[in-house]
Amino acid sequence: MNDIILTTLNAKYIHASFGLRYLLANLEELKPRASIIEFEISDRALEVVEEILRHNPKIVGFGIYIWNTVETLKVLKILKRVAPEVIIVLGGPEISYETEEQEIAKFADYIISGDGDLAFYRLCKAIFNNDAPTQKITKADPTDPENLKLPYSLYSDDDVKNRIIYVEASRGCPFTCEFCLSSLEIPVRSFPLDKLLPEFKSLLDRGVEHFKFVDRTFNLNIKTSLEILNFFLENYRPGLFIHFEMVPDRLPNQLREIIAKFPEGSLQFEVGIQSFNTEVSKLISRRQDYNKLGDNIRYLRENTGVHIHADLIVGLPGETVESFALGFDRLISLDPQEIQVGILKRLRGTPIVRHDAEWQMVYSQDPPYEILKNRSIDFKTLQQMRRFARYWDLVANSGNFTTTVKLLWLNEQSPFNEFLLFSEWLYHEIGERHGIALSKLTTYLWNYLIGPKNLPSSIVAESLHHDYDRCGRKDLPDEISKIARSIVKSNLKIVKTTTDNPEINRTPLKRQSRHLGGPALKESTK
Numbered sequence: 001m002n003d004i005i006l007t008t009l010n011a012k013y014i015h016a017s018f019g020l021r022y023l024l025a026n027l028e029e030l031k032p033r034a035s036i037i038e039f040e041i042s043d044r045a046l047e048v049v050e051e052i053l054r055h056n057p058k059i060v061g062f063g064i065y066i067w068n069t070v071e072t073l074k075v076l077k078i079l080k081r082v083a084p085e086v087i088i089v090l091g092g093p094e095i096s097y098e099t100e101e102q103e104i105a106k107f108a109d110y111i112i113s114g115d116g117d118l119a120f121y122r123l124c125k126a127i128f129n130n131d132a133p134t135q136k137i138t139k140a141d142p143t144d145p146e147n148l149k150l151p152y153s154l155y156s157d158d159d160v161k162n163r164i165i166y167v168e169a170s171r172g173c174p175f176t177c178e179f180c181l182s183s184l185e186i187p188v189r190s191f192p193l194d195k196l197l198p199e200f201k202s203l204l205d206r207g208v209e210h211f212k213f214v215d216r217t218f219n220l221n222i223k224t225s226l227e228i229l230n231f232f233l234e235n236y237r238p239g240l241f242i243h244f245e246m247v248p249d250r251l252p253n254q255l256r257e258i259i260a261k262f263p264e265g266s267l268q269f270e271v272g273i274q275s276f277n278t279e280v281s282k283l284i285s286r287r288q289d290y291n292k293l294g295d296n297i298r299y300l301r302e303n304t305g306v307h308i309h310a311d312l313i314v315g316l317p318g319e320t321v322e323s324f325a326l327g328f329d330r331l332i333s334l335d336p337q338e339i340q341v342g343i344l345k346r347l348r349g350t351p352i353v354r355h356d357a358e359w360q361m362v363y364s365q366d367p368p369y370e371i372l373k374n375r376s377i378d379f380k381t382l383q384q385m386r387r388f389a390r391y392w393d394l395v396a397n398s399g400n401f402t403t404t405v406k407l408l409w410l411n412e413q414s415p416f417n418e419f420l421l422f423s424e425w426l427y428h429e430i431g432e433r434h435g436i437a438l439s440k441l442t443t444y445l446w447n448y449l450i451g452p453k454n455l456p457s458s459i460v461a462e463s464l465h466h467d468y469d470r471c472g473r474k475d476l477p478d479e480i481s482k483i484a485r486s487i488v489k490s491n492l493k494i495v496k497t498t499t500d501n502p503e504i505n506r507t508p509l510k511r512q513s514r515h516l517g518g519p520a521l522k523e524s525t526k
Contacts, residue, residue: 002055004034004124008063008092009041009048009071016159018166018214019063019092021151022117030124036154041067045074053083059124064092066347066367069104076107087127091116093181094367097349099137114140117148145171145191152199157206165208169196169228173216176285177274178352179313179344182216183285190224197231204235211242218244222252229258236266241512245270248310249292256299264305265516271297271310271336276327280318283355297334307512308336314385315344315371317352317359321381325416332415337515338397341389343382344371384424391423394441399514400471404463407449422448442468443477462487471514 004027006020020036027034035055039048052060060079062072076088090104091112099105099113110133112119119140126132155165170190173182200211211232219225232242248271259267275281276290300306310331314324331339346352346363355361360375373379396405396419409418426444430436442464449460465484468476476484 002033002035003058004030005052005055005057005060006034006036007052007060009039009068011041011067013040014163016163017063021154023061023120024154025149025151026117027121041071045078048075049078057086059087059089059127061089061120064090064095066094069094069367073104076104080107089123091120094348111137112140113137115143116140117143142185145189150195150199152203160206160208164210164212165203166212166214168214169224170215174220178284179350181347181350184349188217188220193227209239209241213244216245217247219246219250219255222254226254226258233261240266243268248273248296249289251296259306260304262305265307268307268309268512271308273310274313275316275319276330277319277323280316283318284316294334297336301335307515309338309340310336311340311342313342313344315374315377315382317355317361320376325414328416329414341392343386343389345369387427388420388423391426392419394436399511400438401467402515403467404445407455407460407463425452439475439477446480457483458487
């Protein structure tokens with residue numbers, strides 16, 4: 001039996017809730033009376049309620065996020081009907097802004113807006129002392145990391161073995177990008193490294209291989225960045241994989257030098273570019289130096305083994321498809337392993353709404369609140385871009401076709417235009433965006449390249465055979481495999497990847513592992 005249940009509906013089992021563990025770690029004397037129960041958004045609401053009530057709680061705290069608010073609402077409706085005496089407390093980014101207009105707010109007894117780490121403890125203590133606040137919504141101030149108890153010991157052995165371990169060295173962001181909730185969290189607040197690094201060492205000693213930093217600006221404070229990188233370099237072991245989100249135009253020589261020392265496949269940088277259109281960047285209050293950005297990505301690709309995941313956004317005010325295409329092609333030329341094509345979302349509380357009237361921004365009313373159309377891009381075109389983004393993820397980002405994807409724009413000026421043609425052809429062929437088996441996708445890619453693209457079957461077959469071989473797959477469709485085996489010599493020269501090279505890190509993440517070994521096409525045929 002637990003008086004306090006901390007719970008949320010995660011998108012997938014692999015995502016352990018970082019926020020719940022912070023709440024539990026900071027419950028002081030109430031900690032023995034509390035426990036965490038995590039669910040997934042695929043779980044049935046009735047069964048979620050049954051499991052919660054099995055513990056006979058007095059207070060249930062729910063973490064509310066953009067990905068689980070619809071499913072959590074179903075849970076709350078049932079919970080309030082069958083156990084109205086249970087006190088429900090909601091917190092999290094989705095409920096922290098535009099709170100009172102949300103339907104889910106009606107089913108809460110209390111709501112904590114902002115950092116709940118300490119505010120939740122104070123609320124629970126007041127309730128148990130029969131001194132519960134009269135107001136429903138508590139607006140919590142940003143927490144000073146110095147005052148927080150760290151949650152890392154609360155990752156269970158099962159978490160360590162099977163789930164992503166989230167960590168952080170700072171909170172907040174110094175930038176004011178209007179589409180992002182972090183723009184509301186100024187200033188940046190750093191955790192003391194003398195407390196943080198021993199916690200990371202403990203996780204390493206327990207066998208953690210994948211550290212995902214949730215900081216929005218890992219490389220803002222260079223001194224801190226160097227200390228953290230030095231720590232992981234000194235404690236490196238094969239299989240270690242560390243994810244950081246970096247400011248793309250800030251990579252001084254001190255950082256470059258230490259990053260270059262890490263084995264290939266051990267570091268991943270999420271690089272938020274969002275747009276190469278300077279006027280769009282001004283509109284959304286985003287500051288970045290595009291020349292430095294390009295130089296930094298080129299350096300990382302040519303001199304380090306960092307896996308780069310770069311972000312672009314479709315639908316920003318002032319961005320046309322044509323200007324997005326120019327930015328996409330510019331990013332392709334910098335050769336990051338992955339390009340995440342995201343569709344603009346109107347997150348609650350973000351100041352992007354100030355452009356609604358002038359740019360005729362129309363968003364979905366349902367999570368994740370994606371843009372439906374605006375003054376520059378109509379609904380039909382945005383649907384095409386959604387398909388583009390999905391198919392790009394399946395073909396390019398997946399790492400399954402690192403050689404073959406480049407054939408789509410072989411000898412052409414615009415990779416964007418060529419992939420858009422392919423994505424529309426693929427959609428009309430199969431009429432779906434999800435659930436495409438790899439073998440089926442391979443066959444469609446083959447048919448397009450030897451059909452509408454009119455490339456020699458020998459070149460396409462060899463390329464696909466190489467992609468399957470570098471991923472360790474033996475199930476290449478028979479027609480393609482037969483042609484590939486019969487090739488004696490081809491004009492297409494393929495750089496053999498060093499899949500057996502011990503210098504390459506065996507990352508625990510399959511998609512990133514498929515990108516190891518670098519670019520596959522050395523020269524092309526005319």
